[in-house]
Amino acid sequence: MSLDYTDTVADWTDSAEALLGETVALRRAIHAEPEIGLHCPMTTAKIKAALAGLPLEFREGPSTTGLIAILRPKGRAGDNGRTVLLRGDMDALPMQEETGLTFASTIPGRMHACGHDSHTAMLVGAAKALCARADSLPGTVVFMFQPGEEGYHGAKHMLDDGLLADPAPDAAFALHISPNMPMGAVVTRNGPLLASAETVHARITGRGGHAAMPHENIDPTPIACEIVLALQTFIARRIAVHDPAVLSITSIKAGSGAHNIIPDTVELLGTLRTLSEDTRAIMHQAFHRIVEGIAAAHGASAEAWIDTGYPVTQNDPRAVELFRRATVALDGEDAWQPMRAPMMGGEDFAFVLREMPGAMAFIGAAPEGTDPATNPPLHNTHMTIDERIMAKGIALHCAMATGFLERGFD
Structure with missing residues (x-):
């Protein structure tokens, strides 16, 4: 089967929509039991349970409860083609949730106010969708479930533990939701994205x-x-x-x-x-x-x-172009919104991007009927998202992974 965007994007969209219900359920389970820092055992256990039975190789290190899941191509000996990394962060913030959601945090003083619960759930969904087509993958996919993004250097710890050494990814991609961007918009830029x-x-x-x-x-x-x-x-x-x-x-x-x-x-x-x-x-x-x-x-x-x-989160222009092509194929030209200037927030995916080319993009998750400009932002006790965006996040992860495995940055 061809893995060109124009041929497969509808398939990824259909697969992602079929997975939305269980993705929402996982996100809500993680949201209700937020964990902080490098050790998030309840979250890791939920990920493992969701991925049980899939053709994945798991890897863990001594410094964190982070989890690497590797999907290798089937039926290939010797050269296994390119390797691509997809990353989702897992940890929450030390904040008291005030959203009033039915699945709000059950742990006082902790809240998923930065969307990491949705990042994890989307990456699990992408793993399921890609595993379903393992026979046709032209390379290896590494799923990086990372704790300790909120100031704890979780990505660096996982790198130092050697979890990304074999196979060493040829490129890395990450998504970050935003309640202050229109639903479905994909926003990023070449060069420095975050400070x-x-x-x-x-x-x-x-x-x-x-x-x-x-x-x-x-x-x-x-x-x-x-x-x-x-x-x-x-x-x-x-x-x-x-x-x-x-x-x-x-x-x-x-x-x-x-x-x-x-x-x-x-x-x-x-x-x-x-x-x-x-x-x-x-x-x-x-x-x-x-x-x-x-x-x-x-x-x-x-x-x-x-x-x-x-360090600075530095996007490779070739990876940004891959994001653009995938976004346009999924939702048309209007969904792609280049960012005019960097943001001065920080992000520890920067440690990964120092080791390999890649990019991070924001994906708009403003709840229906709200004004993105005035919605409670990330790191706010009232922050919420439109959970339907997770289907697009799954499809975009899959399109990015297969697109890179098939053609690299060409």
């Missing part, structure tokens, strides 16, 4: 004392304020607007609560986002230099450190 994301810290140490006699002390509070403003000035005057950086100081902690005591120390906490490794390196150097230099200029001392986070 690097890391946490910055500073501790300014002066000499505390009576607030009525600041000249006898070294007050770290105005020094900290000067540092915050200097960091913003550096970005405004020294960082090119076409290769931007965002540095937001989100917490300033100082003092005992008394109105008449100058504290010894002030602590700063914030986030740094960039869209290139060059600007990332410049901002790392500048952060240390500005914090330490301004403190020293006032006779204080300072420590500055950065928790290295996710």
